[in-house]
Amino acid sequence: MEVHTGKIISAQKKPTHFMLAAKIVILVATVVLYVMQMLIAVPLFGAFVLEENWGELDNTRLSAVGILLVVALVLDLVSFILAIIGSAKQEDPKTKMTIIIKALFIPFFLINITLYILAFMGMFNPFLMWAIPLVMVIGVCLTYAYMFMSSWPDIIYMLIYTIKSKRRPKLGMVLGLVFEFFFVIDIVGAILINKAYKESLAVLINKAYKESLEETV
Incomplete structure (x- = not known):
């Protein structure tokens, strides 16, 4: 008895165009964020740690930071749209790439924490202390947005998969x-989602195999 393998192969090899593009866009956004971060980190590190002038946070540098931030947010939106399209098509979500991206973000978050500490050190005077809560709120919101940026392709995929598969x-x-919604353990969430995707893929392959067997009877 010959088993038709077409359905099995299609279940194993899902298209990846949009989901892969979404992850690549996130990787590009990650690079943009690192460049933006370095524009701020280098002069602050030189001034507060080494007590040397490694550049100033002048208007030109701050403008560049603002532009890069906008670019990162636009890329974030593009990845979101691509993830929705790819998820609707039930493409391979490339969950392993999410784990890699989150690992790449770890130094970024550590540097971010250091930058906020240095920024707070420069605000401990009567004229600037009022800005500390504002900086904290902005910092936490931006950092959370960066973290969530690397998560939502997988979140969207799993939600759509659950709805479609019933x-x-x-x-x-x-x-x-x-x-995926919490700092630090979000990488654990990515690992769990990767495992869940493998399990769902195994279910699809098993279903395709059974259907192929039925067709040969």
């Missing part, structure tokens, strides 16, 4: 989705 989501998937 399957009850497993605990690992639910925990993965929840963890």
Whole structure:
């Protein structure tokens, strides 16, 4: 008895065009964010740590930071749109790439924390202390946005997959989705989602295999 392998192969090899593009856009946005961060970090590190002049946070540098921030946000929006299209087409979400991206973001967040500490050190005077809460709020919001940027392609995919498949989501998937909304453990969430995707793919392959067997009967 010959088993038709067409459905099995199609289940194993999903298209990746839009989801892969979404992850690549996120990688580009990550590079942009690092460049933006260095424009701020270099002069602050030189001034506060080494007590040397490694450049000033002048209007030109701050303008460049603002432009790069806008570019990163635009790329973020592009990746969001690509992720929606790819998820609707049930493409391979490339969940392993999310883990890599989140690992690449770890130094970024560590440098961010250092920058905020240095910024607060420069604000401990009566004329600037009022700005500390504002800087904290802006910093936390931006950092959270950067973290979430690397998460939402997988979140969108899993939500659409769950709705389309009409399957009850497993605990690992639910925990993965929840963890994606929190600092530090978001990388654990990415690992859980990667595992959940592999399990869902195994289900699809098994279903395709059974259908192929039925067609040969």
